[in-house]
Amino acid sequence: MPTPAVFLDRDGTLNEDVGYLERIERLRLFPWGIDAIRLLRQAGYAVVVVTNQTGVGRGMLREEFLGETVDFLQARLAAVGQRLDGHYHCPHDPHAPLEPYRRACDCRKPRPGMVLRAARDLDLDLSRSAAVGDKWSDVALARNTGMRGLLVRTGYGASQEASPREGLAADAVVPDLMAAVVWILREMPRPDGLRHEPAP
Numbered sequence: 001m002p003t004p005a006v007f008l009d010r011d012g013t014l015n016e017d018v019g020y021l022e023r024i025e026r027l028r029l030f031p032w033g034i035d036a037i038r039l040l041r042q043a044g045y046a047v048v049v050v051t052n053q054t055g056v057g058r059g060m061l062r063e064e065f066l067g068e069t070v071d072f073l074q075a076r077l078a079a080v081g082q083r084l085d086g087h088y089h090c091p092h093d094p095h096a097p098l099e100p101y102r103r104a105c106d107c108r109k110p111r112p113g114m115v116l117r118a119a120r121d122l123d124l125d126l127s128r129s130a131a132v133g134d135k136w137s138d139v140a141l142a143r144n145t146g147m148r149g150l151l152v153r154t155g156y157g158a159s160q161e162a163s164p165r166e167g168l169a170a171d172a173v174v175p176d177l178m179a180a181v182v183w184i185l186r187e188m189p190r191p192d193g194l195r196h197e198p199a200p
Contacts, residue, residue, distance in 0.1 A: 002125035004191050005046040005085070006184060007115060007147070008037075009133030012155015013177055014049065014073075017134075022061035024068055029076065030154065032178035038082045039181050044191025046122055048086040049073075050114040050131075050141070056089075057096030066091075086122055088114040109133075110140030115147075130171075130188065132180045136160050139170045148188065150180045 011017040016028045037047050049070075055061045070087045077083050090107040107113030119126055131142040134155030142149025151157055151170040154177070161173055172183045 002119075002123050003044070003046050004128035004188075005048050005118070005122070005124045005126075006040050006129065006181075007048050007050050007118070007131040007141070008177070009109075009131075009135070009138050009155075010049050010051040010069075012134035012157065013132060013138075013152055017155045020055040020060040021069070022055070022065060024065075024072055027069060027072060029073075030177065032176060034076055034080060034082075036177045036181045037077060037084070038080055039185070041082050041085075043185055045129075045184075046085040046124060048088065048118050048122070048124075049084060050109065050118070051087075051089050052109050052137075053089045053091050054093040054096070054108075056091035057093040057098050057101030059098055063091055086118050088118055090114060109135075110137040110144055112141065112145045115141060115145045128189065128191075130184055132177060133157075134160065136165045136168060140165075140168055142171075143168065148184075150174060150183065152176050152180055 008014055014033045018026050021027060040047050053066060056063045066089050074083055091101050092103055092105040092108055094104045096102040126146050130148040131138050132150045134152050134157035139149035139151055148171045151173045153175050174180050174183055
């Protein structure tokens with residue numbers, strides 16, 4: 001049976017948004033990032049990062065460096081017996097200075113390409129899945145793929161919340177990724193058949 005998943009934005013959601021992240025020393029995870037992934041996977045969700053990385057097409061960072069960030073995240077998760085189930089990035093920009101990356105693709109959020117590819121690769125059930133991010137494009141990605149969509153106030157989230165998009169609403173707007181996890185475990189049917197019970 002296909003597995004439900006939680007698709008996470010990276011910069012501003014899982015780690016601090018420092019602009020174009022081009023060196024591993026600048027990758028600073030939010031304090032709750034690893035525990036949030038651990039809780040989701042223990043509940044039976046696949047956890048997949050989907051991130052727009054137009055800095056590649058603009059020559060601000062090497063595409064190979066994105067593999068280094070995945071290795072860093074996987075090493076941190078391995079220390080608590082966990083891992084990411086998938087990591088997908090879009091390096092494209094219709095106006096990219098670097099010609100190989102200059103195109104209007106189907107993978108740049110909010111277009112569905114990265115999510116649909118992950119669903120094929122990992123046998124995921126999008127109808128029981130959610131996307132979490134700090135931009136309206138993450139919520140729109142959820143709408144475009146039949147998932148729940150949550151907006152976090154970290155990163156650009158607070159300013160995005162202050163500038164609502166007509167015809168687009170999040171299922172929840174929450175302070176951070178850990179709050180999003182709590183919402184998912186309370187409000188969505190869990191893959192393990194259990195429901196989160198709030199403390200008395």
